[in-house]
Amino acid sequence: MTYCTPYLLELGLTKSKISLVWIAGPLSGLIMQPIVGVIADRSKSRWGRRRPFMVWGTVAVSICLLLLGWTKEVVQAFVTDPEMVRGATIALAVLSIYGIDFAINAVQASCRSLIVDTLPIPKQQLGSSWASRMVAVGHLIGYGAGALDLGKIFGPMLGDTQFKQLTAVAAITLSLAVGITCWAVTERVLISDGKDEHGEQGAVHMLTSILKTAMNLPKGIAAICFVQFWAWIGWFPFLFYSTTWVGEIYLRYDAPAEAKQSGDLTGQVGRIGSMSLIAFSTITFLMSVMLPWFVKSPEDETPNFTPRPPASIASFVIEVEKYKPTLLTTWMISHCVFAGSMILAPFVTSLRSATIIVAVCGISWAISCWAPFTFMGVEINRLSSSNNHVYGHFTRDSIELETPVQLHLNHGPEEPPQNSTGEGSGIYLGILNLYTTLPQFVGTFISWIVFSILEPGKSPELAKEAHPDDTNSTDGPNGIAVCLFIGALSAAVAAVATTRLKRTHSY
Template identity: 80%
Template sequence: MPSVSSWTGTPSIKGSSESMRMALLTVSLIGLQFTWGIEMTYCTPYLLQLGLTKSKISLVWIAGPLSGLIMQPIVGVIADRSKSKWGRRRPFMVGGTIVVSACLLVLGWTREIVGMFVTDKEMKKSATISLAVLSIYAVDFAINAVQASCRSLIVDTLPIPKQQLGSSWASRMVAVGHLIGYGAGALDLGKIFGPMLGDSQFKQLTAVAAIALCVTVGVTCWAVTERVLILDGKDAQGEIGAIETVSQILKTALSLPPRIAAICFVQFWAWIGWFPFLFYSTTWVGEIYLRYDAPAAAQESEDTLGQVGRIGSLSLIAFSTITFAGSVMLPWVVKSPDDEKTNFTPRPPASIAPIVIEAEKRKPSLLIAWMISHCIFAGCMVFAPFVKSLRAATVLVAICGISWAITCWAPFTFMGVEINKLGAAGANGHAYHHANRDSIELDAASPVLRLNHFPDESHASTGEGSGIYLGILNLYTTLPQFVGTFISWIVFSILEPGKSPELAKEAHPDEHHSTDGPNGIAVCLFIGALSAVVAAFATNRLKYIN
């Protein structure tokens, strides 16, 4: 007889209303996305200012996909088997947050730290670049551990009917994190905080990001109580080592259920497009401004990093505002995957019944919405090489907020549903055992969401394999980033082989490079648009897979 899993306790979320509970469950994603936003907005122009070429910076950004490729599935496997009394996910969230916060501060104060040990001018430049790159790698590796745990916590805690709601709330929090991050970047923080958090915009942003991540992750860890794993069904095999962990990941990745494999395939093509957008769009908008719209005084400014950051942040504020609005409104007009397979019929008052029923029939499925989102992104980015004004660049970036709202929501909803269906099927087949089946219940004695007896096993929340399956989904998010990095390296090497003429003045004042010719980032965005078209076709194919 197969080994079985056993647990103690039930998942619970503090809060007196469903909205409050969902907010507390997903609030950690605000700090997480704020940190990602600061890295994506400021680190590219920061490294350009230090004197790196765009082709070399494209190689630096291998940190993102490499860390996701390694950390998320490994943390997922280890956390899936964790028997910590604090739960499977929260210890990794807390530990990763501490590392991220420390590395953010090192990144912000790189010059000062290097200056304490190195005095030679040329060696100091090289050491500053090296420490900045190492700090970015450390941030990326640690934050991927936090992100894997935050996403798995949502899948673990919510039953199947609530997976779309949880994912849509996660999308909202991601949008809020983006909005706060880009809003902070657009402000002159020196006038707000003075020298308290540092003497430059970049230092202050890294400090604020570290504080925000600690606070939001702390709130989620306080609000959510996890089940504690007692026996995971694999204890007879003993503790698994590194080789066994990697073997388990590869074995699972090569034998994915058909629908999960199809979701991952869509994610692969979509992220070839999203990678250059997320990492380079701020710099692209700032360079468009400096090339075509900036007055002469602005072009000669000593604070070009601050200018590019603020101009780029303003465009991404528009992007994040639309993302947030979409993540709030779209779930109301899009069918949940769970609703698509039921015969639910709304029973509104007779006076408005025909209108409500007709509107319900005309709701698009989440699958259709996901496909349309790829088309919107492709339709915007295909025009990137032809943009010659700040206004046009800002409009294109802002419209992509619609696509990003669905991208942060759809794949995780589909994965959450499929993972819990696998868990329910396994429970019915006695692959593992649960003392209680799950439902949502508000404890009358305290405002806490508890998951208890659910009469319908198909709606049970199990989440046994959420760590490894979401880790594999992240593999299909990070592998295309290697492809995107390679494409970016080729494009920048051909079109812009020199140092940035706008941003390298401080580190290399004697070097001058022409701003004529096509913008390399715009070409990368155009190639991403073509990849999004492939993702749209792959999404349409998903509806034919059972």
């Protein structure tokens, strides 16, 4: 997110073409997450339903990350003509980004489903908030690495440029994190009792099943998806372009003349952008840690216990509980905070202001990484509980890895589910991801139009010399700032949709 846009600009792509490259994200999410979710839901691998996808997806991501970092060297090993080298380098870089996006979606789908699968309803908010904290820690470490001069730390061991070393660090870290998760989490293994009427289903049947489910979503899940759709039209330009925007603000208004003549503008923009995202990630982490303590969890329909604080602080705790906002109210406020920040983007004229605006968005991002998945986890497990009571017995079992005890994905009326089974979690979370990725197509289209009109040539801030396509200078409006402004308007719609969800649903 920090370095790829400047890297592609340095290779010679225009912003309008780069906006089309980033369609890889929504395209991969649209295809991979629902399909992986359905396959994993029905997988009877002895390693678990989610683990194989996490492992093989991580291997693919790591290979593509390293290929992206060493694109020029790989191409030059096979091609010698300078013009062909340039074209092939751009093509391989774009293919590597597509490979990363498609593979990481398999990993993400499996990780999120793992949380829903293994936690009971009362702990869904706690699980999602911990996931948000870990995302914030990962961002903080990643952006911190981007802001440091890794060449001085690692020397030539991980590569001779900042970008190469970052891709190597990312690949190693992802592999370690997924490896620890696969080792530590006890996952259910799906087994068949021989009466599985679905059997092995082909790709067409699978896609039909996904489409049918998406068109007939339960009311609660549909409402959550609607909010997510509008929110992500706003988040898309922020996540992909905010660091480049901060770097361009620096080059346009604050950078000394010698900095603009530097031979490594990509590194400069990346480091300056990373500093702003360190502030963003710090705020995200702090909010992820603190907010769950001050926000009411979505009420469980059948609570298993009533919290009993110590008598000495009982009156204080009870009084505080009265004033805690609900998670839904907090989600709505987060949309307003994001919209209020991004609407200022076209008017920013200093690096400090740009950094402050990006940092404030960390509040909204912490809640956006937490709230929708909490609500989805609660809804999915409520549906599982309801279906289990309606349909009675089961056709499939599940067993815990490394334990001899059989647990049922479906429970009979005499056997109310005490733990989350996450039945259907893969497909429902995959559909939530559809509503996360579809707006990214909208965002890509908006970005393409804005860049085509305002910055049809190379980025004026990053162009080292005059270019025939450059019809604008740094005096004109910044294209990314305009995209962020449009995203703010979409976030305002998401806030209204969240308010409607609060009136019509039981949270």
